[in-house]
Every structure is written in C-alpha cells, then in structure tokens.
Amino acid sequence: MDTWRFWRRGLIAGTAAAAGLSRGSAPMQAAAQGAAPATAPRRGLECIVLGTKGGPRVGPGRSNPGYVFLVDGVPYLVDCGPRVTSQLVAAGIPLQSIRKIFITHHHNDHNIEYGNVVNLAWTNGLNRPIESYGPPPLKRMTELFWELNERDISIRMADEGRPDPRALLNVAELDKPGVVYEDDKVRVTAALVNHPPVEPAFAYRFDAAGRSIVFSGDTTADDRLIALARGADVLLHEVIHVPGIDAIVASLPNAATLREHLIASHTPTYDVGRVAKEARVKKLVLTHLVPGDNPRIPDEAWTDEPRRAFNGEVVLGQDLMRL
C-alpha cells in the first residue's frame, strides 16, 4: 500500500521502535526457536504466518506480509514482503525447498523480496525450477530482476559452477480468477478482490488433505472473497484499525483524504467479522494489521468488533504462528 508513504514522516517513529521491542517479544522468541532445522514434514495442509504487519514500513516488531503454505511439508510461498527471506529461515524453511510463489498484488509490501528470495534460494542450492504466479507485469518484472543481477549471476556461474538461475524460475501471469494450480495433493484457487487503485489484486485459497486455508490479500470487504472463503477452516484476513489511523493522520493536512483512501481499499475491524460470518469459516485470523506497529492499540481493539459479529474463533495474527 503506497499510502504508507505518509508514515515516512516519522510521526510515530519513536513509539514504533518501542512497540517493536515490547510487542515483538513473543515473535522474537518464536523466531529464535524457529531458527532450528525443520523437523520431519507434517502431513496435510498448514500455514506459517511469516509477517502480520501491513505496509512496507520496516521495523523491529511485526514483520511485513508473507505466508508459507505447507502441503505435506512442501512450501508454497504467498507474497514476498520486506524480510520474508529471513522469516522463512526463522520458520525453518530451507529456501531451496520452495516450490511455488504466489503474489497477490503489486504493492511493495507484497512483492519486494520476490526476486531476492529466488536469487538467495539459488545461491542456497536450488536445483529445480520454482513456478511463480501473479498479476502482470510479473514476467517483465522477473526479466528486469535478472538483468539487475546479471553481473553477480555471470560471476557465480563461471566462478562457482552454478546453474543459470534464470532457468530456475518459470512465471505464469494471472489476469482472471479461478483455479491457478492443481495437482493430486493441492488445489490453489484465486479470486479477484477490491483494492483500488491496484488491479488486478487476488486472494488465494489452498485446499489440501481435507483442509482449506484462505488469504484475503489486500481488499475491502468483498463478496468475491466471501465466495472464495466459503466454509474454509481458516480465513487469514487483512484488517485496519480506523481509530489507530485517525491518531496518526490527525495532524496531517490531508487527513480526511488519506483516511478515506485507506478505508476505500482495506477492511476495517468493524467489517471483517461480517466477512467471516458470511463466508461461514471456522476460524478468522487477523493479519496485515494497519497500523501494525502502534503500541497504543491493545489486542482487544483488533478482536472485539470481529468477535461481536462472528461466532467462530477469532485470533490476532502473530509472526511465525502455525495454522
């Protein structure tokens, strides 16, 4: 979300740093634990939440967007925000084991490490192709990424005898909803969602081994997402806390416009419970928190309204949480 440019003004820089240190203690502990080598792959479908903060603002607390879906232990990465590579390592996922990458939309909190994660998988021993899926111009972006890194690639190929990484990434551009990928273990389905002005923007649903987990991407409350998530075991849904945003934008001359813009492209806490209820999911996990690094927002401020609207389980997302 480019609206985060306003945050660069540093209005909350001091408190954000403090927030990261205090609120980040649990994820940091988890990260330390997760740094151990991965144990034997679990069977079935699970998801590790790599980052729960919306926007590209990098700080010591919650990490930025990234989710790894594991199908019998095989990783499918969804979104590549800042720090996603190190969060994969913290989660015990070897980079070279990634099989597919899905990008929801082209905001940099969702795609900035897309090329880097593949590049670093390559120098970490990647020896079979990764397939990536996402909105146009993903092919052009991929070509330009390899061009950007051509110097290092040619040196390493000659000097270290590595394969050509450009042959290890196959791109499929998506411009419409439907089943994106299917094999005998997993089906991945995409829905278009409403995230103006970014088009197209997708949500993804994973079905495997009798379980289903959906990630909303960035969106307003959207009937197409509700249809995609129908009956799912877990819905990971983005959310914004409007009073928290108000507190930040209050002193800006364009406060009204900015607030309007955020609400026009994201889902407030007072709407997200209705989405989970109408989709009849079992569990709602709040993620892509905006603002995700303000210590003055208590946990209940995120969960109270969704719990009033939705009878199922409501969980406030945490980095490295396993679902």
Ligand SMILES: [Zn+2]
């Ligand atoms: Zn975002």
Ligand SMILES: [Zn+2]
């Ligand atoms: Zn976005």
